[in-house]
Amino acid sequence: MLIKVLSIILVFGTLVFFHELGHLLFAKRAGILCREFAIGMGPKLFSFVKGETRYTLRLLPIGGFVRMAGEDPEVIEINRGQDVGLEFDHKGKIARIILTDIRNYPKAHVMTVEHADLERELVIRGTEDGQDVFYPVHPQAMVVSQNQETQIAPFDRQFGSKTVGQRAAAIFAGPLFNFILAFILLTVMGLAYGVPVDRPMIGQLVPNGSAAAAGLMEGDQVLSINGKPISRWTDMVSVVSGSPGRPLAFTIKRDGMTLEKRVVPVKDPQSQTGKIGVYQPLSKSLTGAASYGAKTTYDFSKLIYTSLGKLFTGQVPVKDLSGPVGIFNYTAKAAENGFVILLQWTAALSVNLGIVNLLPLPALDGGRLVFLGVEAVRGRPVDPQKEGMVHFLGFAFLMLLILVVTWNDIQKFF
Template sequence: MLKVLAIILVFGLLVFIHELGHLLLAKRAGILCREFAIGMGPKLFSFVKGETRYTLRLLPIGGFVRMAGEDPEVIEIQKGQDAGLEFDSEGRVKRIILTGIRNHPSATVITVEEADLERALTIRGTEDGQEVVYRVHPQAMLLHQNQETQIAPYNRQFGSKTVGQRAAAIFAGPLANFILAFVLLTLLGLFYGVPVDKPLIGKTIPGQPAAKAGLVQGDRVISIGDKPTNNWKDIVEAVSKSPGRELKFIVERNGEQFSTIVTPAKEQNTGKIGVFSPTSKSVIGAAKYGAVTTYDFSMLIYNMLGQLFTGKVPVKELSGPVGIFNYTYKAAENGLGILIQWAAALSVNLGIMNLLPLPALDGGRLVFIGVEAVRGRPIDPQKEGMVHFLGFAFLMLLILVVTWNDIQRFF
């Protein structure tokens, strides 16, 4: 049960941080964010805070921030429609009631002639045979079928913002994943220590060859066999190549040298003696480890993507949600340190995959914003929407393919 909980927490954290990046930069730009969702599909739980509804959904395959103006407004006030109006202390409309007007006896009822809720923020109509015009509060609510929706003036919509503001709101999601990876790896370095490339023995595992031979943490390995050891890599290389063979270790401890025989155990044709690499603990070292390892993870993923696109790695080798869940479960079995490292790698992967210039991904949306910046005007929203829809359909098909690969591989 704890391992399943670990999977939920890891995926929840990665998606939460990604969407939080979008949310924070969108709100900073003044964009109305209608919903912040973790997961897809039917709602399991939701609450409203400020202008945003925070939602937990059933399917753990992502999340989203629904920004005003990205999709057509679902509620339109038609000419000739009756509407109930409630006002604030300044006489501005703060609530527009479209259904169930009789349940609000204090509301002023008008027959709508025109409602401009984007730019002029006015509603015009007739009341008792007289034409009236009312100002609308920029945060007025629409009540329709027992659901309240805040209006979105044009200056609160995604499309009203500058190219830079929109690009920042989109790029912030992947960037948040890179920052998360750096933070996780830095914390890993602080709590568990940062590997150092010295010929030292780290922690030993009781009952394993190194412990049986009398080696302890802090011992400096001078040589193995007749070959001097200058760093940790030399120790690993000598041990891994000698499964089942006796090795003479010359070791220095407290300024004195002695020799001992260590026989590496055989694990999958590789020698193991049951020691961890030496580590050091410092804030600067941990931060450097976090930055370097985040970069290394990024380069590894970019190289794998390059091999995928060139055909060196077949599509059947890709893993989808099932495979990632399985690997996360195995990471949880190997302890908190391994799980944190795996979560950091997944976070980098999520950031890079979202930056790919494919429709429906953050990278694809950034491409459209970049084209707009070059040509000086936006692309037709309907055409862009169609491209993103087709891209989303392709991604869903790809997920189905890799999920089938995972099922065949693991089951």
């Protein structure tokens, strides 16, 4: 049970981490201030600050987020007539602005604010001893309130200040990194365990199988069977499977010599086809593994798109969908079947997460990309309140759908 739980946590943690890492890296590359990088939802379990970003692990393993400055209204507000404490850097710019409990900061310079702009002008004006004064604010200044520090977000560090292309890249990067993760996992699996190749070679032999009994050895190159030239592994499989119980004359090449071996395929009781107890040859080259990773990622993508199409056209009923409970259950079963199966399942889930997030639905990355596309065509953004309402309704619909599929899972598995 412990192995299952750890596998579920590891799989989902990895999927969410890579998805949010894509958002984080491309947002930072665009110069957007990223306030928090979170794995999980709900109460904080652990957090630390590195650079400008707080990295957080949260209680519920059902997602994550990157909180970018400007996506939500900035909450830092300094009112006219308010007393604030100021601390300066070595260049005379404001490095910290203390809003509460100023007496706890005896070194802070206290002034009464007349005007403060922390987004564009980066200046605080006020009065001291009846004199008007102003101080420049450092673009990375911290605001202290209720013992909590928050970095200011000048407009050029906010999400909305960036070009449509930069914002689209920051959003698209999340699903993109899920495809990259799938490719990496499948490539590593190919390197570690080998990738089947379509060459007329004898792979690993089954002990006491027909091939082993006939004297075939791993690495033998099959030139022909019963005089018929063999150029691919699939050619050999076709001849062998169609000849159960009939002797076959294998012409092979071994260490530069041409040899003849007589092999009699055994009839498989289930498939009624011939078997000689030989596995397909494997390659552990980097190029072969990378090719396998790319092709399998594409195959997973194609399969998921086809399944989604059947869902939207009604060919697949909603009752057949699985939610978090079902995915947890399948992940536990994958862990039971070994590390290779778990790797494949994780890669498939990663592709699925990437594709689902790209669907043009509100509250998903795809929905946000649609609004950016509309902005690019119109030349101006959609009203933030209207966009926010659409995303809210979309999120509510998604939560309802999750409840429905969770109920399906409970009936299915319990």
